[in-house]
Amino acid sequence: MNRRQTIPKELRFTIQQFNERFPDDAACLDALMRLRFPGGIAYCEKCEQDRKHYRIEGRPVFSCAYCGTQVSPMAGTIFHKSTTSLRLWFYAMYLMASTRCGISAKQIQRETGVTYKTAWRMFKQIRSLLSETDMRLEGLLVEMDESYFGAKRKRGEKRGRPSKDSSKQCVVGVVERGVGTGRVLATVATDATKSTLHSIAKERILPESVVFTDEYASYNGLEGEGYTHRRINHSAGVYVMGDVHTNTIEGFWSLVKRGITGVYHNVGKGYLQSYLDEYSFRYNRRDRGNLIFNDVFARVSERAVERPAARGRRMQTV
Numbered sequence: 001m002n003r004r005q006t007i008p009k010e011l012r013f014t015i016q017q018f019n020e021r022f023p024d025d026a027a028c029l030d031a032l033m034r035l036r037f038p039g040g041i042a043y044c045e046k047c048e049q050d051r052k053h054y055r056i057e058g059r060p061v062f063s064c065a066y067c068g069t070q071v072s073p074m075a076g077t078i079f080h081k082s083t084t085s086l087r088l089w090f091y092a093m094y095l096m097a098s099t100r101c102g103i104s105a106k107q108i109q110r111e112t113g114v115t116y117k118t119a120w121r122m123f124k125q126i127r128s129l130l131s132e133t134d135m136r137l138e139g140l141l142v143e144m145d146e147s148y149f150g151a152k153r154k155r156g157e158k159r160g161r162p163s164k165d166s167s168k169q170c171v172v173g174v175v176e177r178g179v180g181t182g183r184v185l186a187t188v189a190t191d192a193t194k195s196t197l198h199s200i201a202k203e204r205i206l207p208e209s210v211v212f213t214d215e216y217a218s219y220n221g222l223e224g225e226g227y228t229h230r231r232i233n234h235s236a237g238v239y240v241m242g243d244v245h246t247n248t249i250e251g252f253w254s255l256v257k258r259g260i261t262g263v264y265h266n267v268g269k270g271y272l273q274s275y276l277d278e279y280s281f282r283y284n285r286r287d288r289g290n291l292i293f294n295d296v297f298a299r300v301s302e303r304a305v306e307r308p309a310a311r312g313r314r315m316q317t318v
């Protein structure tokens, strides 16, 4: 079976299609204009009223027809003040959206000739758009599990409470089961104590859900939080018992770990959350095929920091 053919036609966005849609910087800028100011810019901050705006030829700005105040669609976005071409930014977003296992700064450096530092910074900026901190699971069947990233656990080191000098990082994940949902939320956690795990559960899992975990003691008492708690006894060598298992979340952990070791080799503690965000963002949109690019692109505007000069009336209501 050719895996590339498994994406239905309507969900494909091939590199050829990308090149046709964004042949150059001007095309990218037009798309950004439409995204940030749908229907054009109506309001001028300086005039404090609706004004006609004109596109200034050869420059990435609109200008108020009355007072000449200029509005850039890049202001407040990750592209703001960047000297890297807009098309390269778009290409980096395309790569990040269309890979399954992650994309390295090295690769874009090789393909486009930008410096490694530039490539790395672009990916860092794009990744910063992908967090879903305000997302809450809606499914009522939820698997929960914690995992460890970084250095291997030292011999004799206990699960859950890494020793002070340990460089491994605890992450906690919850994933919905079910068709059409199946979204994941993964968070870097300070530890895997009962209070940490319980507060993550309460924050992210709807009350009265069925929560599947393994036998780890920190999950004790989830019943008391209002959940139906089903556990699988991994230490006894049991991994699936009817519908009781944590295979979905464990599958996600292995996807991220394969990606991080295969593509990024190593991820510093301070960056782990952003990599989890990147993998979760794609995982949560896996039925969108290559159209994930559009979702990443939409975030450019959704996550833009508003600056007075960039604010049209439409954006004030967002």
Ligand SMILES: [Zn+2]
Binding pocket: 044, 045, 046, 047, 048, 051, 064, 065, 066, 067, 068, 069
């Ligand atoms: Zn004006």
